[in-house]
Amino acid sequence: MFFISPRRNGWSRLASITALALLVVGFRAYRRTPELWDQVEIIRTEAGVPHIRAENMRAAGYALAWLQLEDYGAKTALSILSGRGTRGAVFGRDSINSDFTSLFAHEQAEKQFALLQPATRDLYEGFAAGLNRYITLHPADFAEHMPADFTAVDVLSADVTEPAWGVARTFIAKLNARRGTRGTSGSADRKIPAAEEPNDDVGSNAWAFAPSRTKSGRAILLRNPHLAWSAGYYEAHLTVPNVMDFYGDFRIGGPFAVIGGFNSSLGWSTTNNAQTLSEIYELQVDPAHADHYLWDGASVPLEKRSVTVKYRIANGTASESRDFSFSRAGPVIHRTATKLYVVKTAGEWSYRVGDQFIGMMRAHSLEEWKTAMRVRGRHTSNFTYADRAGNILFLWNATLPALPHPSGGDSIATPANGAKDIWSRYVPFDSLPQVLNPKGGYVHNENSSPHFTNIAGPIDTTNAYPNFERPSLSLRSQLALQLVSDTQKVDLETVMARKHNYRMLLADRVKPELLQALKATPPTADVATGVALLESWGNDVAPESRGAVLFDLWWQHYGQGLTEATRYAVPWSATDPFNTPRGVANPAKAVESFRWALTETTKRYGRTDVAWGDVHRVHRGTVDVPVGGCGSALGCFRVLTFEREADGRLAANGGDGWVLAVEFTDTPRAWSVLAYGESNRPDSPWYSAQAERFAKGQLKRVAFTPADVEAGAVVRYRPGAP
Numbered sequence: 001m002f003f004i005s006p007r008r009n010g011w012s013r014l015a016s017i018t019a020l021a022l023l024v025v026g027f028r029a030y031r032r033t034p035e036l037w038d039q040v041e042i043i044r045t046e047a048g049v050p051h052i053r054a055e056n057m058r059a060a061g062y063a064l065a066w067l068q069l070e071d072y073g074a075k076t077a078l079s080i081l082s083g084r085g086t087r088g089a090v091f092g093r094d095s096i097n098s099d100f101t102s103l104f105a106h107e108q109a110e111k112q113f114a115l116l117q118p119a120t121r122d123l124y125e126g127f128a129a130g131l132n133r134y135i136t137l138h139p140a141d142f143a144e145h146m147p148a149d150f151t152a153v154d155v156l157s158a159d160v161t162e163p164a165w166g167v168a169r170t171f172i173a174k175l176n177a178r179r180g181t182r183g184t185s186g187s188a189d190r191k192i193p194a195a196e197e198p199n200d201d202v203g204s205n206a207w208a209f210a211p212s213r214t215k216s217g218r219a220i221l222l223r224n225p226h227l228a229w230s231a232g233y234y235e236a237h238l239t240v241p242n243v244m245d246f247y248g249d250f251r252i253g254g255p256f257a258v259i260g261g262f263n264s265s266l267g268w269s270t271t272n273n274a275q276t277l278s279e280i281y282e283l284q285v286d287p288a289h290a291d292h293y294l295w296d297g298a299s300v301p302l303e304k305r306s307v308t309v310k311y312r313i314a315n316g317t318a319s320e321s322r323d324f325s326f327s328r329a330g331p332v333i334h335r336t337a338t339k340l341y342v343v344k345t346a347g348e349w350s351y352r353v354g355d356q357f358i359g360m361m362r363a364h365s366l367e368e369w370k371t372a373m374r375v376r377g378r379h380t381s382n383f384t385y386a387d388r389a390g391n392i393l394f395l396w397n398a399t400l401p402a403l404p405h406p407s408g409g410d411s412i413a414t415p416a417n418g419a420k421d422i423w424s425r426y427v428p429f430d431s432l433p434q435v436l437n438p439k440g441g442y443v444h445n446e447n448s449s450p451h452f453t454n455i456a457g458p459i460d461t462t463n464a465y466p467n468f469e470r471p472s473l474s475l476r477s478q479l480a481l482q483l484v485s486d487t488q489k490v491d492l493e494t495v496m497a498r499k500h501n502y503r504m505l506l507a508d509r510v511k512p513e514l515l516q517a518l519k520a521t522p523p524t525a526d527v528a529t530g531v532a533l534l535e536s537w538g539n540d541v542a543p544e545s546r547g548a549v550l551f552d553l554w555w556q557h558y559g560q561g562l563t564e565a566t567r568y569a570v571p572w573s574a575t576d577p578f579n580t581p582r583g584v585a586n587p588a589k590a591v592e593s594f595r596w597a598l599t600e601t602t603k604r605y606g607r608t609d610v611a612w613g614d615v616h617r618v619h620r621g622t623v624d625v626p627v628g629g630c631g632s633a634l635g636c637f638r639v640l641t642f643e644r645e646a647d648g649r650l651a652a653n654g655g656d657g658w659v660l661a662v663e664f665t666d667t668p669r670a671w672s673v674l675a676y677g678e679s680n681r682p683d684s685p686w687y688s689a690q691a692e693r694f695a696k697g698q699l700k701r702v703a704f705t706p707a708d709v710e711a712g713a714v715v716r717y718r719p720g721a722p
Contacts, residue, residue, distance in 0.1 A: 036062040036129055037720040045703045045712035048678040048686030051237040057119045060240050061126025062133070064255055066719035069134040071679035071686065072232060072252045074142050077131055079253035080150055083158025088311030090145045093320070099309040100322055101162055108349040109157040116156075119243065120354040124152035127255045133720040145312060158254050161350040161379065164278035168333040168343045170410040171280050175334070175341070203447035205637065206269035206384035207484055207495065208392040213441035215491045219386040220663045222495055223260050223269035226639050228654040229676040235658070237704070246361040247670070247704055249658060256354045258381070262662045262670065265364040266387035271445045273382045274469045275398040277346040281329045281422055282413035285338050293327060293340055296418035302327060329422050341413055344422060346399040352377035366391045373397070374429050382445045388664040394443040396433040396450040399426055400467060407467045427465055442484045448477040452577060455485060461574050471574040475635030478578055479505045483637065492663045496671060499659065500697035502628045505635030507539035507551060509582040513569065514554070517587035518594060530598050533609050541636060543613025543626035550601045550608055552630065558584070558593035604648060616642060618695040619651040620676065621688030627695040629656055659699060670702035
């Protein structure tokens with residue numbers, strides 16, 4: 001302790017006072033360190049939903065990374081490890097394929113990072129710090145040699161758009177199949193990831209109701225993505241004073257995956273759309289120079305790049321190099337003696353998805369939100385929007401090439417001899433299909449084309465650009481239209497009840513013809529019993545429904561080896577979009593398949609009239625309860641996919657899982673449920689905390705205001721504090 005003597009002169013006294021002041025400042029600095037954990041608090045409310053209260057965007061990013069690792073283990077760190085091209089350095093040579101192309105993305109991230117908005121850079125920097133802090137404190141959660149020195153550039157690199165390697169792989173496979181040969185492999189053949197098989201159940205539902213359709217006179221938004229329950233939708237609330245206050249989902253794996261949700265003024269949801277964002281071009285090899293191609297009448301050398309990656313071996317590290325070639329039309333993905341095949345991808349090396357989403361999360365009007373969308377960092381997805389001002393909007397979003405030629409998709413290479421032969425600009429944002437405040441007071445999408453977003457007015461099935469999505473309307477979308485297109489005013493509770501509708505539209509379309517075919521053939525006793533069961537069944541998949549299991553097995557067997565044209569008596573048609581497909585095209589096979597289904601249902605479950613919920617379950621942790629829902633191809637709005645367990649029952653593993661409904665009253669009123677919970681760790685208290693609620697079609701009240709968060713607080717902490 002300092003004592004100031006009165007006998008000291010003025011300079012001495014001033015020096016002593018200054019020393020004391022410096023001590024106080026130093027003590028305060030000691031008590032309040034600059035560490036990011038001291039600048040953010042996490043409050044978990046019901047079911048473990050985290051509310052991040054950060055002093056700044058760096059601290060917000062730090063907490064978001066910490067939470068993802070805390071609740072999902074190493075998954076996020078692995079995503080960023082891949083983004084910087086160093087998987088092989090941790091896991092060995094088997095993991096190096098993606099490292100080569102990731103290094104190109106990382107190079108772009110290094111060049112472009114300084115061009116991001118300050119708030120975006122801050123969040124990336126905080127996210128990297130959160131990764132490093134968690135890995136340092138919890139090394140047992142990660143593979144040996146997992147680094148703890150991630151940078152903001154590494155995090156950005158995982159968000160940089162690479163060329164469409166999956167499209168390229170599919171094209172190469174089709175090309176070789178047509179030729180009956182493997183061709184001469186280019187360097188990209190070895191490292192292009194395989195394209196995924198299409199899956200009707202990988203999609204989403206989204207609705208928005210205008211004030212004219214709601215009891216409160218305020219807009220309502222429904223967000224309901226469908227993906228595998230391992231996809232990592234993560235419900236969270238992010239607040240930075242005077243910067244943002246956003247509630248929604250942040251996909252595990254980085255700060256800016258497919259984000260949807262709301263703030264005090266507006267909200268949006270995403271659904272997958274179908275668009276062609278890349279083209280394959282066929283270039284001519286210069287006969288005189290194997291490493292040149294002919295372009296605009298000249299011989300142009302390929303740009304050659306050699307990339308070296310390190311990988312772990314038993315006693316240290318080794319390295320491997322691969323050569324890549326680039327043309328003015330894109331990277332070379334395959335070559336023969338006379339041809340080069342290249343892929344040109346929309347948004348290639350784009351880095352601004354973070355700028356776009358932060359702009360959307362901070363927007364407080366439709367124009368501000370659309371300004372953020374015009375960044376075009378997010379290259380795909382339909383967006384369904386609603387706001388407190390009463391606007392509703394549907395936008396078919398795509399960074400879509402304006403093609404000077406027909407699209408070849410992933411099957412045909414377009415010959416290109418110069419710049420005029422390849423696309424060089426995008427379809428303007430304002431030319432994309434969009435519906436704002438339509439008659440009827442609703443917009444919707446369930447992954448069908450944008451043409452049927454609202455059917456209260458004239459329906460135009462033409463496209464302004466030839467590569468816009470072609471007209472399509474799934475059974476799920478047709479059921480959705482029946483649920484939203486009436487004139488009844490709805491409230492939040494009505495919307496949630498309709499969202500959990502259990503109807504199977506397919507049964508409405510084909511069951512009458514099936515019954516007719518069965519009755520036309522003298523039925524045996526067991527067939528007659530099955531007919532009576534189907535006649536009494538209400539064409540739904542509610543947990544207590546009896547008849548749906550038999551019908552489902554029948555349809556699976558009947559449809560084997562049949563296309564839509566040979567399965568239905570009348571396939572779907574854009575000229576009759578709301579009543580097709582319908583009927584069975586092959587009554588004899590329908591009868592044969594029904595007899596098989598009767599035997600198979602009894603064999604599997606002991607009886608033909610087994611309840612849907614006795615077979616279909618939500619089984620997570622100690623929760624094992626019946627659930628209603630079925631696949632999109634069956635025409636269910638509540639889409640669920642299942643995997644068979646050891647006891648023969650089916651456990652939900654995908655489809656419906658994350659549901660958010662919000663009404664834009666002066667203070668937003670919202671409900672939500674996340675079936676697979678905030679954590680995928682079985683020992684977490686949040687692992688199965690919402691599973692039974694989800695199975696019963698129930699939601700929890702969202703805590704959005706500070707008072708609601710405080711009142712609902714279950715756990716609060718500063719992440720990574722000593």
